[in-house]
Amino acid sequence: MPSSAPVIIIGAGPVGLCLALALAKADIKVTIVETLKEENFLEQVPRAGTNHASTLELYDSIGLYERLEPRGIIAPKFHYWERKGWQRIAEFDHSVLKNDTRFPYALQCERIKIVEEGLKLARTKPNIDVRLGTTFESFEHNASGVKATVVNEAGERETIAGSYLVSAEGARSIVRKDLDIEFEGFTETERTLNIEVSYEFRDHGFAERNYISDPVQWSNLFHWKGPADRWRVHFPTKPHETEEAILAEDNLHRLLRDYLDYKTGYIIRGSNLYTVHQRVAKKFRVGRCILVGDSAHINSPIGAMGLNSGVHDAFNLAGKLTAIFRGEADESVLDRYERQRRHVALSHTQADTMQNKRRLAEQDPAVRKKNQDDLRRTSEDPVAARKFLLRTSLLDGLREAEAIA
Numbered sequence: 001m002p003s004s005a006p007v008i009i010i011g012a013g014p015v016g017l018c019l020a021l022a023l024a025k026a027d028i029k030v031t032i033v034e035t036l037k038e039e040n041f042l043e044q045v046p047r048a049g050t051n052h053a054s055t056l057e058l059y060d061s062i063g064l065y066e067r068l069e070p071r072g073i074i075a076p077k078f079h080y081w082e083r084k085g086w087q088r089i090a091e092f093d094h095s096v097l098k099n100d101t102r103f104p105y106a107l108q109c110e111r112i113k114i115v116e117e118g119l120k121l122a123r124t125k126p127n128i129d130v131r132l133g134t135t136f137e138s139f140e141h142n143a144s145g146v147k148a149t150v151v152n153e154a155g156e157r158e159t160i161a162g163s164y165l166v167s168a169e170g171a172r173s174i175v176r177k178d179l180d181i182e183f184e185g186f187t188e189t190e191r192t193l194n195i196e197v198s199y200e201f202r203d204h205g206f207a208e209r210n211y212i213s214d215p216v217q218w219s220n221l222f223h224w225k226g227p228a229d230r231w232r233v234h235f236p237t238k239p240h241e242t243e244e245a246i247l248a249e250d251n252l253h254r255l256l257r258d259y260l261d262y263k264t265g266y267i268i269r270g271s272n273l274y275t276v277h278q279r280v281a282k283k284f285r286v287g288r289c290i291l292v293g294d295s296a297h298i299n300s301p302i303g304a305m306g307l308n309s310g311v312h313d314a315f316n317l318a319g320k321l322t323a324i325f326r327g328e329a330d331e332s333v334l335d336r337y338e339r340q341r342r343h344v345a346l347s348h349t350q351a352d353t354m355q356n357k358r359r360l361a362e363q364d365p366a367v368r369k370k371n372q373d374d375l376r377r378t379s380e381d382p383v384a385a386r387k388f389l390l391r392t393s394l395l396d397g398l399r400e401a402e403a404i405a
């Protein structure tokens with residue numbers, strides 16, 4: 001049984017907060033350290049927002065789902081489209097999962113709302129010490145505990161002692177770098193442009209989530225609830241284009257006007273450019289230091305898997321730490337955490353997001369046609385559609401991980 005020192009979690013992103021809430025539910029003390037301050041915590045880019053059925057079940061287990069549902073959009077269906085001529089290729093309906101999950105839909109609810117609600121909930125738990133405005137700098141670890149050095153809200157350097165150190169710091173994890181853990185994979189040369197736009201896309205037959213294939217300008221189109229009801233439109237960019245040229249207002253208008261051939265009636269709410277990485281850490285655990293979420297794996301957002309699989313890491317790890325704290329397991333269960341979640345990161349998250357990208361951007365007309373025929377057939381056959389949706393909702397990934405010893 002480890003000491004009663006808290007589990008130290010670095011990062012109050014969705015993954016760190018879910019881990020804190022799951023540990024608190026098991027009566028384990030947590031200190032969560034977040035560099036953002038009270039006054040700028042909600043000034044983050046909204047980012048991820050499609051929460052799959054598997055993740056909704058986990059949110060529900062810590063009382064988070066009921067806070068998120070009113071702030072999001074329930075999306076039972078999603079579409080694949082061919083951009084040329086705007087033909088709808090396939091419609092997938094999550095209702096075929098009604099016997100597999102209590103949540104036969106995705107919830108469109110952005111990361112910013114998840115962390116806002118997660119933080120409020122964490123503050124109601126006496127065994128979670130939330131330290132905003134506190135920047136983690138370095139750490140020491142040995143067989144009996146960990147020490148994290150932080151710069152606290154008052155600007156003073158402070159050492160926090162803990163039982164375990166969990167890096168939920170996101171992709172730039174200091175813990176991963178200081179432990180010399182390789183972040184294997186690659187970074188795409190083309191950046192993705194995201195334009196936030198208010199427009200009634202549903203009048204054109206779109207679902208709340210749409211994947212649009214085109215050999216030149218594939219796209220994703222997702223709906224979000226307000227303030228200011230808006231859609232997120234993704235476009236690829238060319239490696240030689242400058243950020244200034246891509247984000248120039250004229251360019252955004254040109255891209256949108258070409259998109260649906262509409263001329264007016266839309267309002268641009270914002271835009272940003274992001275780089276896509278496909279990387280998985282070689283190890284998820286060294287001694288008492290453990291990686292979760294983007295600190296352990298990052299991937300393209302096509303398919304909405306990064307946040308979801310990170311939240312799955314958090315719950316898997318919470319179960320293992322709870323067993324250790326209760327004396328029901330020894331630390332070797334943390335190696336099982338690594339085996340299970342690294343397998344999912346490689347064989348599901350990485351594999352599926354790369355396949356999604358290939359499917360949208362496929363250049364060969366014959367392969368495009370075959371992909372589209374396959375998708376159409378799958379969507380029209382309830383047995384095949386259920387199998388497909390079990391995988392895209394990450395329910396399969398959770399079950400497969402459970403079977404790994």
Ligand SMILES: Cc1cc2nc3c(=O)[nH]c(=O)nc-3n(C[C@H](O)[C@H](O)[C@H](O)COP(=O)(O)OP(=O)(O)OC[C@H]3O[C@@H](n4cnc5c(N)ncnc54)[C@H](O)[C@@H]3O)c2cc1C
Pocket residue numbers: 010011012013014015016033034035036047048049050051111134135136137168169170171174194274292293294295301303304305306307308309310
């Ligand atoms: C444009 C875009 C769209 C996306 N869409 C989706 C989607 O639809 N579905 C999906 O599943 N995923 C999506 N993703 C991925 C998703 O946003 C991430 O996978 C998810 O946010 C990871 O959560 P996390 O908690 O691991 O890390 P983060 O969300 O990155 O949070 C890390 C936290 O740690 C804090 N921190 C960092 N360093 C320190 C430090 N030294 N000290 C203290 N605190 C620190 C940060 O301030 C931050 O609050 C998208 C990503 C992008 C870029």
